[in-house]
Amino acid sequence: MPVVVIVGAQWGDEGKGKVTDFLARDADYVVRYQGGTNAGHTVVIGSQEFRLHLIPSGIFYPDKVCIIGNGAVIDPEVLFQELDAFRDRGLQTARLFISDRAHLLLPYHRLLDELEEESRGKEQIGTTRRGIGPAYVDKVARRGLRVGELREPGWEDRVFQMVVEKNEYIQKLYGAQGFEPEEIVEYLRPYVDRLLPYLADTSLIIAQAVAEGKNILFEGAQGTLLDLDHGTYPYVTSSSPTAGGVCIGAGIGPTSIDLVLGVSKAYTTRVGEGPFPTELVGSQGEEIRQKGREFGTTTGRPRRCGWLDIVMLRYAVRINGINGLIITKLDVLDKMPKVRLCTAYRYKGELLTEFPASLRVLQECVPVYEELDGWQQDTGGARTFSELPAPAQNFVQRIAQLTGVPVVMVSVGPDRQQTVVLREVFSLLEEKIPSGSKGPLYS
Numbered sequence: 001m002p003v004v005v006i007v008g009a010q011w012g013d014e015g016k017g018k019v020t021d022f023l024a025r026d027a028d029y030v031v032r033y034q035g036g037t038n039a040g041h042t043v044v045i046g047s048q049e050f051r052l053h054l055i056p057s058g059i060f061y062p063d064k065v066c067i068i069g070n071g072a073v074i075d076p077e078v079l080f081q082e083l084d085a086f087r088d089r090g091l092q093t094a095r096l097f098i099s100d101r102a103h104l105l106l107p108y109h110r111l112l113d114e115l116e117e118e119s120r121g122k123e124q125i126g127t128t129r130r131g132i133g134p135a136y137v138d139k140v141a142r143r144g145l146r147v148g149e150l151r152e153p154g155w156e157d158r159v160f161q162m163v164v165e166k167n168e169y170i171q172k173l174y175g176a177q178g179f180e181p182e183e184i185v186e187y188l189r190p191y192v193d194r195l196l197p198y199l200a201d202t203s204l205i206i207a208q209a210v211a212e213g214k215n216i217l218f219e220g221a222q223g224t225l226l227d228l229d230h231g232t233y234p235y236v237t238s239s240s241p242t243a244g245g246v247c248i249g250a251g252i253g254p255t256s257i258d259l260v261l262g263v264s265k266a267y268t269t270r271v272g273e274g275p276f277p278t279e280l281v282g283s284q285g286e287e288i289r290q291k292g293r294e295f296g297t298t299t300g301r302p303r304r305c306g307w308l309d310i311v312m313l314r315y316a317v318r319i320n321g322i323n324g325l326i327i328t329k330l331d332v333l334d335k336m337p338k339v340r341l342c343t344a345y346r347y348k349g350e351l352l353t354e355f356p357a358s359l360r361v362l363q364e365c366v367p368v369y370e371e372l373d374g375w376q377q378d379t380g381g382a383r384t385f386s387e388l389p390a391p392a393q394n395f396v397q398r399i400a401q402l403t404g405v406p407v408v409m410v411s412v413g414p415d416r417q418q419t420v421v422l423r424e425v426f427s428l429l430e431e432k433i434p435s436g437s438k439g440p441l442y443s
């Protein structure tokens, strides 16, 4: 495997948790590199369903090391709720390391997220209200608290000062009630004792693992179209979920990454506001929502559903340098007599084949569809590509053709077992780096 990145190729919730858990079987390390508890990753193992917000989806194997990198924001309350719940369910959670450079997310960030959303009125982003934006704002403004600071004497004074400062915004800008600084210090104190043993220089741990040739899996949260730079700004999150974010958010160089896998549903969903060209607002959208159980893992909100958007997927391939695609939730389309792929947009008489930066343009784009036969058979039991009905195989192959990227895996149900492997990740790596040769640059 060596160093493999898993990124969401759409607007999040592509099934990254399931895919990471599946591939983690062959990994030694599983690393989250950005985001926070806005993520909701679901892993289904037999009759058990687990929902992860911060803990990497490698935690279900007792021998894997899990890391939360510096690019993530840590809400200690949710982190320990998650750890305690997993421990109660019999999982070992001692193999977790958290970067001492990661930033802390405190209750005032959550309150500010709420207040900012309320003040936006009709212009709401539809955030998860987990405090993510305000926590990253503090980081970028160079006034955030890093978890490593909690090791140092006097951290209480820093927290106290931060609360005093935040109260200014909360009270003067929003007319809301702030926090008692002592209250936040005392709220944090028990978490500090629990957090310290997990803290480490995680970039160093990863560098050593890379040097030893260990298999390392980076688990993206959110998705390409939610990326702060490359997504549908301002309807995005405040971090960099794209593959480039791995270098910044985990502290490894780009030369260490061997493979980038993009995860996409067989259709498209979006939770929160913002343009969505292939959205289906009628009964077909509702059918996908019900069959796909498209309700947010973190917020329970119904997800907006639509056909697979190849223009967007090709954009995600480019931005992330995706070498292999993983198509999830194929089974959700099982009953459809016809299935569609959006291959271009029509905008004011012009044909667009590249994803536009302007939301105003995107809003007015009319999808151009290619229609394919549906398969109208159950795919949930398929374990090999040849067990998929011919029209389903054709649909998957067409996605590969239109994006120019091989499909390496297809998921046909939420369970770990409901997975069809087309190409072993190892074989892809061998194709990329021909054995016995490092290419003309070295000759």
Ligand code: GDP
Pocket: 008, 012, 013, 014, 015, 016, 017, 018, 039, 040, 041, 042, 043, 044, 291, 292, 293, 297, 328, 329, 330, 331, 332, 411, 412, 413, 414, 415
């Ligand atoms: P993530 O945020 O990318 O990890 O995705 P979520 O866990 O938020 O959402 C994906 C949902 O689809 C979860 O409920 C998964 O259990 C479920 N899921 C994943 N893969 C499949 C699949 O192939 N078929 C079906 N029916 N459900 C799936």
Ligand code: IMO
Pocket: 008, 011, 012, 013, 014, 038, 039, 040, 041, 125, 126, 127, 128, 129, 130, 131, 132, 133, 220, 221, 222, 223, 226, 235, 236, 237, 238, 271, 272, 273, 297
């Ligand atoms: P996973 O990792 C889907 C969306 C929110 C909102 C926007 C900004 O489970 O795929 P934020 O709280 O981050 O400031 O919200 O981003 N969003 C997600 N949508 N999946 C996620 O994570 C998301 N994390 C954030 O709905 O539109």
Ligand code: MG
Pocket: 012, 013, 014, 039, 040, 041, 042, 297
């Ligand atoms: Mg999710």
